[in-house]
Amino acid sequence: QQQVKQSPQSLIVQKGGISIINCAYENTAFDYFPWYQQFPGKGPALLIAIRPDVSEKKEGRFTISFNKSAKQFSLHIMDSQPGDSATYFCAARPREGGATNKLIFGTGTLLAVQP
Amino acid sequence: KAGVTQTPRYLIKTRGQQVTLSCSPISGHRSVSWYQQTPGQGLQFLFEYFSETQRNKGNFPGRFSGRQFSNSRSEMNVSTLELGDSALYLCASSLDRGSHEQYFGPGTRLTVT
Numbered sequence: 001q002q003q004v005k006q007s008p009q010s011l012i013v014q015k016g017g018i019s020i021i022n023c024a025y026e027n028t029a030f031d032y033f034p035w036y037q038q039f040p041g042k043g044p045a046l047l048i049a050i051r052p053d054v055s056e057k058k059e060g061r062f063t064i065s066f067n068k069s070a071k072q073f074s075l076h077i078m079d080s081q082p083g084d085s086a087t088y089f090c091a092a093r094p095r096e097g098g099a100t101n102k103l104i105f106g107t108g109t110l111l112a113v114q115p
Numbered sequence: 116k117a118g119v120t121q122t123p124r125y126l127i128k129t130r131g132q133q134v135t136l137s138c139s140p141i142s143g144h145r146s147v148s149w150y151q152q153t154p155g156q157g158l159q160f161l162f163e164y165f166s167e168t169q170r171n172k173g174n175f176p177g178r179f180s181g182r183q184f185s186n187s188r189s190e191m192n193v194s195t196l197e198l199g200d201s202a203l204y205l206c207a208s209s210l211d212r213g214s215h216e217q218y219f220g221p222g223t224r225l226t227v228t
Contacts, residue, residue: 032215034215034217036219041221042221043119043205043207043219043220043221043222044158044205044219045219046216046217046218049215049216089157089158091158096171099211099212099213100163100170100171100212100213101146101148101163101171101207101209101212101213101214101217102148102160102163102171102173103148103150103158103160103217104160105150105157105158105159106157107157108157108158
């Protein structure tokens with residue numbers, strides 16, 4: 001069964017600090033790993049994504065680190081701000097026969113950035 | 116460019132009834148996927164449509180169905196509603212199958228009483 005495990009469930013960070021959220025997957029049949037940010041009452045919004053042939057990708061304050069051998073990937077939010085307070089989801093797209101947009105999501109991390 | 120539109124935003128139904136939810140993708144996007152979000156199960160994939168054909172289906176009972184129209188708009192239907200169907204139903208649109216970027220709508224909050 002394809003599964004993505006996410007930790008921690010919740011995270012409190014001081015303003016200006018680094019927020020780190022981790023995900024792990026259980027098989028290698030994934031070809032795309034996005035991270036989504038969701039605010040209350042809104043749909044998830046794509047933050048940043050990575051493919052398994054890349055070990056790191058940075059966009060502004062957000063960085064994904066990918067460890068293919070360990071089957072793990074993580075999101076780092078540098079200089080965390082109160083406006084970053086939201087729920088973050090990692091996801092993985094199965095490499096299935098034919099193209100697909102299906103995503104397997106992690107369980108989410110509720111981030112609170114304290115001023 | 117307008118984002119993904121979902122209607123209605125909120126819905127209250129009674130057990131045993133059926134419900135139809137609608138999704139209008141971003142203009143030019145041809146792929147639509149549906150997800151169910153609950154506190155207990157998180158975000159779970161329901162189905163994916165492209166060119167009016169269901170391309171992929173998640174592990175949900177047959178009470179959950181959907182379709183896509185020639186203008187890429189999509190609907191999903193849940194028949195014989197159960198209390199456990201209470202959830203936020205999210206629609207995501209993509210330019211094409213296998214596109215890297217999926218854009219989610221605000222969702223339809225369904226409450227079954």
